[in-house]
Amino acid sequence: MKNNKSFTNLYRFLDIFILFFLIFDFGFTIDDTYKPYKLVGFFVIVLLLIAFNVIKSYQFKDKSSRKSVRFNIIFLLSTLIAATSFILYNYDYSIVELTVKTKVIFEIGLFFYLLIRLTFLIKYIYKIYFNPAILFVGSFGIFSLIGALFLMLPKVTTHGISFIDALFTSTSAICVTGLAVLDTANDFTQLGQTVIMVLIQIGGLGILTFTSFFAYFFKESSSFSEGMYLKDFTASENLQDIFKIAVKIVLFTLGLECVGVFFIYGSINDVTSVENKVFFSIFHAVSAFCNAGFSTSSTSFYDPGLRFEYSLQWVIMVLIIFGGLGYNIVFNILTYLKNFIINLFYKTRKLKSVRVITLNSKLILVTTSVLLVSGFIYFYFFEANYTLKEHTSTFGKVTTAMFSSVTPRTAGFNTIDYTQVATPSLLFVMLLMWIGASPASTGGGIKTSTFAIATLNIFATAKGKKRIEINSREISSSTVNRAFAIISISLIVIGMAIVLLLFFEPNKTLLEIAFECFSAYSTVGLSLNVTPTLSYNSKIVIIIVMFIGRIGMLNLLFGMLGQIGQKFYQYPQENILIN
Known part of the structure; x- marks a missing residue:
């Protein structure tokens, strides 16, 4: 029993280490000399995670927990295979170029791995302490603070940011408000705009919706109290299939946003003032459906290149109305x-x-x-x-x-x-x-x-x-x-x-x-x-x-x-x- 507890603590320590490793990777610029070491670090971390999850799968007795851990193993193996295949296929690249291109695969894989781990942590909190209102308020407060810390990373802004401005921007994003003390287009890098977009998506859906989505996906058991809270959050009239509703909400949101991306991209195809049209389409589809109001244009749609793009405005209106209903x-x-x-x-x-x-x-x-x-x-x-x-x-x-x-x-x-x-x-x-x-x-x-x-x-x-x-x-x-x-x-x-x-x-x-x-x-x-x-x-x-x-x-x-x-x-x- 003591060995299992020590192993669990070591497992959690590894999660925290990965989080800080990703923060360092995303938020700080390092010299080309050290980039190969970072690539080796990614390989070591993924291999350790696979080993830990394999051991963990034998410790669980219930099928649902085993299934979630085995999914982690498959997900991590897929990330490792994809990165290795990319390196073997592009062996003629320099080591620095390989690091820059391969680390994206690891970053995506580890990010989603931590997201899954986070949802299970939140699910555990709901089980040991259940006060719907406090947990609802607390989740928004915690994510506002986390978002502010991410926005203060060096690579997120172009000229730096104070804590109060970072907290303001993070709160505005997680609360899907859109008030901005800084120019989202010029004061934030594309990484910073991505952080804001993720906060908008989390704030629009709610963290428990994500938790329930993964719980249903992994066939995890859910408490009655958790179902009661989700029932209130989604304004459902009964508890029947409440977690299926959470899945429908996530899939409907992502599906409609994807459709929005397609139509926004089509409507700005001839707009020369928009440089990265794909990112512009994704950002505004999320921002519009979540009723956030953030824009990668300094003057929103009052920009001379967008002000008279009426087809774009109708797409945005449809997304806003669906999100607001x-x-x-x-x-x-x-x-x-x-x-x-x-x-x-x-x-x-x-x-x-x-x-x-x-x-x-x-x-x-x-x-x-x-x-x-x-x-x-x-x-x-x-x-x-x-x-x-x-x-x-x-x-x-x-x-x-x-x-x-x-x-x-x-x-x-x-x-x-x-x-x-x-x-x-x-x-x-x-x-x-x-x-x-x-x-x-x-x-x-x-x-x-x-x-x-x-x-x-x-x-x-x-x-x-x-x-x-x-x-x-x-x-x-x-x-x-x-x-x-x-x-x-x-x-x-x-x-x-x-x-x-x-x-x-x-x-x-x-x-x-x-x-x-x-x-x-x-x-x-x-x-x-x-x-x-x-x-x-x-x-x-x-x-x-x-x-x-x-x-x-x-x-x-x-x-x-x-x-x-x-x-x-x-x-x-x-x-x-x-x-």
């Missing part, structure tokens, strides 16, 4: 379309008429449609003599107006200069930012369902009704209470942030500060060119606001205060004067 809504729609097609073309397999589209889906789809259409109409008419003036064609005006309606709802890209937007339009944008995307999506804000419930409750109260009724369904009082709690908390947090920023930034106007705070809380990323000029204290405030906006203050309070047990008594009622 939420996975449960998209899957619900796909189920409905599948049944509709079967009923339409296959009479012999006609499905029974059942309630496929849920009330939640209907409410969110209607609210989203109303916001998109109203936003388009507003921008098309009220910005005709302002930001739309430079677009001469009707299609160009329609595209720009629609893009301006879509992107404030947590996406953060821009095809217009928001400093030139009329003040009434800025206030309308702040409203759209505050409402945000839908629940269980990659976006932020108070959510479309919250706004819809609050609006319906106003009409119900005005009519003297004690409950909200929609399509022969009644909205529970707990849902209404939660909606108004979220609205109250959002206004309190934004209000406090505005007051603090006005104190720390006396030279900026109230409108600039308010716009920045609404954008930070709703994880949008739009700015009136305020973010790069923020002081140290103001950056801390915005970091906290972005973090709260992504994880939700209500989730944090649930985790800190805990849920009070059900009480089986009721006090006498007494009315309080309202208005």
